Amino acid sequence: MSLNGTGNAELDSQSATIETEGDETTPLSNASRAKGASFASSVFNLMNAIMGSGILGLAYAMASTGIVGFCILLTLVSGLAAYSIHxxxxxxxxxxxxxxxxxxxxxxxxxxxxxxGIAILIQNVGAMSSYMFILKSELPAAISSFLSPDQSGDAWYEDGRLLLILVTLCVVLPLAILPKIGFLGYTSSLAFFFMFYFAIVVVVKKWSIPCPLPHNITFFIGSYQVSNASDTECTPKLFIVSSRSAYAIPTMAFSFLCHTAVLPIYCELDRPTKARMQNVTNVGISLSFLLYLVSALFGYLTFYAHVDSELLLSYDVYIPRDIMVMTVRLAILISVLLTIPLIHFPARKAVTLLLRGNSPFSWPTHIIVTVVILGLVVMLAIFVPDIRNVFGVVGSTTSSCLLFVFPGLFYLRIARQPLKSFDSIGAVCLVVFGLIMGVTSFSIIIFTWTHSS
Structure with missing residues (x-):
């Protein structure tokens, strides 16, 4: 389950050469390359690069913008993502x-x-932090759900921070420290099915939790205790504008970022042409858009304004031992656990290239960089109180750069087409939108933090 475009495509060969002609039907050179991936396989790989933990935060984004507002923003971000890939x-x-x-x-x-390189490093650290945050919040709930209620209390396995450290030392570190972890790419093939199952569970459970929510139950959103919903709060809002809306577009940008995987997938595509790869992109983004929209819509229509920033946590209060919720939680935990080393690989590669350039492989450097990155990620996951903060900060900075600013800026610098041409105008719009969105969202998020503290 790769959130930021650093999935199995990053671990495959990136050595295929490309013809230098500029028309849309120019194929990648087939010299010294085996038969490439099929169209369907490439769509599947791209969706693995897109789909990830961002899906858990989109219901909260809808609760912060309203149904119509969310649909407009999601359509805008997904369309701009496809155009920047173009x-x-x-x-x-x-x-x-x-x-x-x-x-x-x-x-x-x-x-x-x-x-x-720095943007990719920060993006991947943010992605790993979001995955670690999921482990910290979901592992205690998953363990408790399989135990009898009278065994709950102050047991050690209910401490998410302790479980996170143990899992990191026993599972993540041994896998991440391997110099080649391409075999883990096979596990990411389950990501789409996990996300599809997650969307099905969200739809089905819409009718398992009545609205208004039970009056004898209190629950938490972030660090704030919230009262139960009233009858008037069971009406979906079409447009909402508040300080929480600042997290919406960054979360969407975080959820659609797959750009570092696009070119490797292009290199491996059978009969690779720009038009064929653009079709792969359009299909992959469209299917991801549908899954995102369905899960966000039904998650919002279940909890309305009280949806948690990490959607699965919202179900614990009302149906804590539901079989479908338990199985989807377990599936996502396994996927997250095996995906963290995959995301770690390009992050470590970026640091190594920045520090040592193209120097020969060195075990001491390899181990030190691995431990430092994982240590930083664990610290972020432990001390960041809410997953929306990860989505907001990373989404408004590196995600906006990799998704909007860099593709537009690089096109203007390299292609040198007349500014009146369609793609040049589009590139300028991408840069302007990315900068405005990033600066505005980041400023509002910081302002919200300072006032809430």
Missing amino acids: LLLKLCDLTGINSYENLGERALEKPGKVLV
Whole structure:
């Protein structure tokens, strides 16, 4: 389950060469490459790169923007994501470059490569932190759900921070420290089915929890205790504007970021042309859009304004031992646990390239970088109180850069088309939208933090 475009495509070969002609039917060179992946397989790989923990926060985003507002924003972000990939593919065919970092170097020389590397590192650290946060919050609930109620109390397994540290040391670190972890790519093939099952459970459970919510139950959103819903709160809102709305677009950007995986998938596509890869992108983003919309809509219509920023936690209060919720929680936990090493791989690669360039492999550097990155991620997961903070901060900074700003800026710098051309105007709009969205959302989030503290 890869959230930020660093799934199994990042671990595969990226050595395929590209023809340097710029038309849309120019294929990647088939020299020294085996038969590529089918269209369906490429769509599946791209969806694995898109779908991830962001799906758990989109119901909260709908509760913060309203149904119509959410649909407009989700359509806008997904459309711009597909268009920014279109610009990256044009640059890929134009230059023969098949990695995001090298496109940055071509556009802005060495600073561009460093900027992209740092953005990918921060994005992957944010993604790993969101996954670790899920482990911290969901593992105690998962263990408790399989035990009898009289065994609950102050047991050690109810401490999410302790469980997170144990799982990191016993499972994540041994897998992440391997120099080659390509075999874990096979586990990501389950991601789409886990997400599809998650959406089904959210739809089905809409009719298991009545509204208004039971009056004898209190529950929490973030760190605030919230009173139960009243009859008037069971009416869905079409438009909502509040300080919480600042988290909506960053969460969506976080959820649609797959751009670092697009070019490797393009290289491995059978009969690769820009038009064929664009069709892969359109299908993958459209299917992800549908799953995101269905899960967010029915999650919101279940809890309305009281939906938790991590949707699965909302079910614990009302149906804590429900079989479907238990199984979907277990499936997502397994997927998250095995995906963290996959996301760690490109993060470690970015740090190693920034520190040592193309120097030969060194075990001491490899181990130190691995431990430092995982230590930082665990600390973030332990001390960040709410997963929406991860989505908000990372989404408004590195996600907006990788999704909007960099593709538009690189196209303007490399393609050098007339500013009146359609793609040049589109590239300018991407850069402007990304900067406005990122700065505005980040500023409101910081303002909200300072006032709430």
